[in-house]
Amino acid sequence: MSQPMLLDTSATESVQLYSIRKSGLLNLKESIIAGLQATPKTLPSLLLWDDQGLQNFDAWTQAPDYYPKRCEWEILTNYQQDIASQLPTGSIIIELGCGNLGKTAWLLAAIERQQRKVHYYALDVSDDALYKNLGNLKTQFANSECISISGLKGTYDDCAEWLAGSAQLPGSTVTFLWLGNSIANLTKLEASLLIGQFRQACRKMSLDCNFLISADSCAVRESILKAYDPNDGPSRKFLLHGLHHANRLLGREVFKEAEWEAVPTWDEDQHELHYSYVPNVDVQFDHDQIQVSIKKGEPIHYFMSGKWTEPHVNSIAEKAGLKVGSVWKDTQEQYCFYLLHNKSYSIGTDGGKSQRALI
């Protein structure tokens, strides 16, 4: 496979930043039109994630009703040393969707205090995450003898493909860090398939793999609906941003914000909150001689946030060929960190250094 392209890193001083994008996978404009022609209509959730989207997300997580952030920080504050101790020295950490890197910085600091050497790769589709935030992280660990840092620009799928074709990782164990309930923006089946894809990629390269994921397990419907209120300032801005991003990609204002609402639907069976864009007028436009028509009131699904219980995560791991090891929870048990590993893997007091095998 061809080597990933080294991006211009002058803005980040000394972070090695690689583009691992495959253009086909990130052709959002085509996905928008294809999704609007499908039945039922959809838009890609990636529309929520550009630099502005990431800023909107970070502003939303500061809102008093946004319980997931509080819970994640409580778990990290209480258990960061224990969590860090599970990551074997000499291993590679790949963070899927690194975002603002606030939690990452804490975790890496805990790893450094334990004198464990790791090579950390941040993956994201947002330039700000990789240039600005990763630059700051690099500065924080500039003098570290334990932590080295690189960035990968691309999607989760790009990363799985890159891993399957790259033999040049500086270690033999990869821990995928997947925080902020990002895994639950996929359906349970998609999550299992993607984890399985990463696992197979690692296996192909004779790498052992673990996943440290955090997932929202809140069961209090009122708290969820309050935190994800589409009419509240910061959450509304985040949830409607996909329309503005789509306008930018299409080169004109096809979606006028005043004509649209972000409408949530709670799926009690699946423990999932689904969002659709719904217009209050008929909307029509042409794109490259394709006519798109959206009827007033017709929902366009674009985003999902699962609130998964421990049995859900056990079953996702099982389907991907992994099993849940350690679990860390906040005091109200609304949120969990899970360590997923190969079925034959067991953690010893040495952080798993001596006991690992691929099945």
Ligand SMILES: C[S@@+](CC[C@H](N)C(=O)[O-])C[C@H]1O[C@@H](n2cnc3c(N)ncnc32)[C@H](O)[C@@H]1O
């Ligand atoms: C919910 S935020 C979580 C950010 C961070 N991990 C945290 O816990 O605060 C999701 C992050 O994943 C990135 N992201 C979303 N979908 C992605 C995809 N398909 N491939 C790569 N990154 C993605 C977004 O840009 C964003 O930074």
